[in-house]
Amino acid sequence: MYVFVYNYAIRVINQKLVFPTMEITSRLQLGNFPVDKANYDEIKDYFGTFGLTANQVKVFFYLGKVGQRTASDIAKAVDIPRSETYHLLTALQNKGIVSATFEHPIKFSTVSIQEVIHVLVSTETERVKNLKNSGPILEELWEKIPGFFNDSDDEPEEKFQVLQGGNQVISKIFDMILNAKTECRILGSEKDMMKFYHANFFGALEERAIDYKILTPISKKSQYIFENMDNTKIKKLCSSVKDNLCFLIKDNDEVLFFIKNSTGNNKEMRAICTNSETIIYSKSLLFNNYWSNENIGDSK
Numbered sequence: 001m002y003v004f005v006y007n008y009a010i011r012v013i014n015q016k017l018v019f020p021t022m023e024i025t026s027r028l029q030l031g032n033f034p035v036d037k038a039n040y041d042e043i044k045d046y047f048g049t050f051g052l053t054a055n056q057v058k059v060f061f062y063l064g065k066v067g068q069r070t071a072s073d074i075a076k077a078v079d080i081p082r083s084e085t086y087h088l089l090t091a092l093q094n095k096g097i098v099s100a101t102f103e104h105p106i107k108f109s110t111v112s113i114q115e116v117i118h119v120l121v122s123t124e125t126e127r128v129k130n131l132k133n134s135g136p137i138l139e140e141l142w143e144k145i146p147g148f149f150n151d152s153d154d155e156p157e158e159k160f161q162v163l164q165g166g167n168q169v170i171s172k173i174f175d176m177i178l179n180a181k182t183e184c185r186i187l188g189s190e191k192d193m194m195k196f197y198h199a200n201f202f203g204a205l206e207e208r209a210i211d212y213k214i215l216t217p218i219s220k221k222s223q224y225i226f227e228n229m230d231n232t233k234i235k236k237l238c239s240s241v242k243d244n245l246c247f248l249i250k251d252n253d254e255v256l257f258f259i260k261n262s263t264g265n266n267k268e269m270r271a272i273c274t275n276s277e278t279i280i281y282s283k284s285l286l287f288n289n290y291w292s293n294e295n296i297g298d299s300k
Contacts, residue, residue: 030062031077046198048166050120052095055080059088060097060110068101068109095119160274163256169271170199176250176273177204183211185287187237188246190217192258197225215290217241235291247283255280 027034044057052060058078063069069077075085089108092098097116101107110116163169173196177184184205188196193216196202202225205212214234218226226234247257256273274280 030058031066031073033062033066033077035061035065042194045166045195047120049170049199050124051167053088055084056088056092059085060092060116063098063108064110064113068107070105070107072105074108095123158274158276160272160276163271163273164269166269169256169258169269172256172271172273173199173201173248174204176248176254176256177201177208180208180210180250182251183213184251185213185215185249185284186247187215187287187290188258189243190219190222191243192216192246193225194222202226202229213287213291215287237290241290247287249280249283249287252280252284255283257283 026037028037028040029035040061043061044054047057047060048054055078058080059074062074062078066077071085071089072082074080074089075082078085080088089098089100093100096111096119098108098110100109111119161172163172186196193214206229212233214226214229215237216222216234217239218234218236244258247255249255254273254275256271257279258269258271
């Protein structure tokens with residue numbers, strides 16, 4: 001999985017670079033450097049999965065595209081107060097993806113994008129490794145403290161969990177896929193599916209060898225993400241379905257649905273996960289109706 005994330009990251013970042021000579025329809029101006037906003041937002045969201053803030057990405061992106069600059073130059077170009085820019089640069093240095101000279105005034109520059117991705121992926125891999133190692137210790141400490149349990153034979157209660165931010169949502173979706181026993185059904189917009197592909201959800205579905213079904217609009221822009229998947233498990237959703245409709249159903253015992261989906265940035269993403277029979281039934285009914293309706297579209 002490390003190799004997959006690394007290679008994909010290299011491909012995405014390199015493909016999304018936009019130079020001033022290109023025709024730009026919707027652009028973000030960083031100093032004298034115009035950037036296609038849609039592509040920039042996708043890169044920003046990707047870096048957000050590694051914990052970089054929006055302003056950290058803006059500073060890093062500007063440095064990476066225009067080369068070595070002073071803090072004053074950067075602050076002016078990205079329209080961030082100089083005092084905050086220094087904090088952002090320090091944070092990026094601590095992450096190992098920005099370096100500084102000894103001269104006065106100090107000039108800052110980024111390391112290569114290949115090295116950036118290697119550093120960020122390695123950091124996340126090490127963090128996950130440490131979390132796994134700390135699990136048994138935490139469990140042992142927890143068990144040392146006695147508690148009170150009511151061993152009731154009542155039916156399990158219906159519960160819901162509010163998930164705030166892309167990291168929580170992505171983690172929960174992975175958990176649902178990895179714990180699915182028989183099936184997963186996913187409905188979402190084209191942009192949702194692009195996000196899911198980048199997060200390697202589809203790879204996890206394939207590895208689990210469970211029955212899955214995916215409903216989504218499919219265009220030439222997104223067709224490549226389904227190339228290595230079973231055609232019979234994917235159907236094209238009609239364009240009249242609104243982009244803000246996105247949910248995942250696991251084994252008919254759990255459903256996650258977005259209340260503010262991936263069209264926003266990583267921090268704004270919000271979802272609700274519940275085992276409510278009523279909500280699961282309503283989402284299943286909606287999914288099955290679209291899946292069986294011949295007027296929706298052909299499989300890819």
